[in-house]
Amino acid sequence: MTFGSERPRPEPGRAARTLVRGGIVVSGDPAVGDLRRGDVLIEDGRIAAVAPELPVAGAEVVDAAGKIVLPGFVDSHRHTWQTAFRGLGADWTFGQYGAVMQGALRPHYRPEDVYLGNLLGRIEALGSGVTTMLDWFNCALTPEHADAAVQGLREAPGRSLFGYCAEGPGDSAGSGDSAGSGIAAELARMREQLPGDGLVLALRGPLRSTMDETVADVAVARELGLRVSVHVHGGTGWPTGDRVIERMREHGLLDARTTIVHGNGISDDQLAMLAEAGCSVSVSPDVELKMGFGWPETGRLLAAGIRPSLSIDDCPSASGDMFSTLRTGFAVQRGLDRSLTARDFFGFATVEGARACGLEDRVGSLTVGKDADLVLLDAEDPSVFPVGAIVTAGHPGLVDSVFIAGRAVKRNGELLGVDLPALRARVLESRDRIAAAAGVAIDGSGAPAG
Incomplete structure (x- = not known):
């Protein structure tokens, strides 16, 4: 497992050179383009070359014939700790989400529950081709909860960033309450565990704390x-x-290191402020539509000069794979104004996600010198132009192989070194205990009106 920009050390016995040969290459790099038949050479975990044909000598060969080879997806915002309750919130409004997930269930989470949710959630994402993910962790009830969340990510063989949010035990969505100031010591402690790009501040304010607290936190x-x-x-x-x-701009809180999540309903002039400051925006189309945030602002963001990233958001209400997010976001924007193409959305899910995470020089495209985070998808017809198919018809079942910094973590449709049945059993036990303690029916019945 690697956090942020850390590279895994080469494993003993693993080939220093790997040639992914003969696939349909969708590089995500305009200088490389797409190749109907191409090879990708990996050396010491990095992409060394991308070309129609490369020499095989001295390399372990991965046969990619009949496969689409693409950069791994980047999820710029996911509340992974909620994975155990996948599907519970299918019918929830945002108010119901706050009352049930944050208000009723979260207080009963133990550190081991957070650990299991993050571990299974990260593995689930990885198996569907999400090679980089920002875990937006707002269940830091105690320092032990935060440590357990990090441990779950560490044990999953993917590239993860930990978004630490200092919401207190009494906070629930929409409450306007705050855990108060004074996060410095805990954030510094987490920083020691997660150097480099591995730690992000998932900010409570300004909607859930005062502006003064927000300024202090930033x-x-x-x-x-x-x-x-x-x-x-x-x-x-x-x-x-x-x-x-x-x-936020008046207080100097906007710059290229700032990602706005959602952004629904922001006025045109404020979108211009974000663009001028170099901020990124993470759009979660499934949750935004279902929960009543308003239309995803993808087209308006692009018009303002902001190329957004994409994210899954909360696990009870949305699927855990990027394909579903791509399909929803693309269909909605095409229905609104037909302003964006499938290739635009592919870029939002890859290189723009990398940029939102501060990793654009490391991942997000099949570019020489970047880390070899790549995915192989089954393609029934190798002659089909692939970008449209990825966005409109892709699904997790097509993910044949996943590589993180050149290391195979999924091959031939199977995750490597993961006992999924045992992990699922532990997560279900955790889910049932939390639900029983909270008095929440796991079939979704009895949710409060909202």
Whole structure:
């Protein structure tokens, strides 16, 4: 497992050179383009060459005939700790999500529950081709909960960033409550565990804490060299957030290290402020539509000069794979104004996600010198132009192979070194205990009106 920009050390006995040969290459790099038949050479975990044909001498060969070879997906915002309750929130409004997931269930999470959710959730994402993921962790009830969440990510063989959020035990979505100031010591402690790009501040405010607290929290993040990710939207159950972006700009909180999550309902002039500051925006189309945040702002963001990234968001309400997110976001925007193409959305799920995580020089495209984080998809007809198929018809069942920094973590449709049945059993036991303690029916019945 690797955090952020860390590279895994070469394993004893693993070939220093690997040639992924004869696939349909969708590089995501305009300088490389797409290859109907191409090879990708990996040396010491990095992409060494991409070309129609490369010499095989001295390399372990991975036969990619009949496969689409693409950069791994990047999920820029996922509440992974909630994985055990996948599907529970299919019918939830945002108010119901706050009342059930955050208000009723979260207080009963133990550190081991967080660990199991993060471990299974990260493995689930990896198996569907998400090679890089930002875990937006807002269940830090104690320092032990945060440590357990990190441990779950460490044990999953993917590239992860940990978004630490200091929401207190009494917080619930839309409450407007805050855990108070004073996150510096805990954030510094987490920083010691996660050097480099491995730690992100998942900001409580300004919608869930005061502006003064928000300013103080960002100052701590800047001192520690951290990126900042923050929810801003006008969905039901939140403070309106009117002119939040403008107020953040007035306090010097917007720059290229800032990612706005959602952004629904932000006015045109405030979108321009984000673009001018170099901020990124993470769009979660499935959750935004289902929970009443408003239309995903993908097209408006692009018009403002912001190329967004994509994210899954909360696990009870959405699927865990990027294909579903791509399909929803693409279909909605095409229905609204036909302003974006399948290739645009493919870029949102890869290189723009990498940029939102501060890793654009490391992952997100099949570019010489970047880490070899790549995915092989089964392609029934190798002559089909693949980008449209990936966006409109892709699904996790097509993911044949996944490589992280050149190391195979999934081959021939099977995750390597993972006992999924045993892990699932432990997660289900955890889920049932939490639900029973909270008095929540796991079939979704009895949810509060919202």
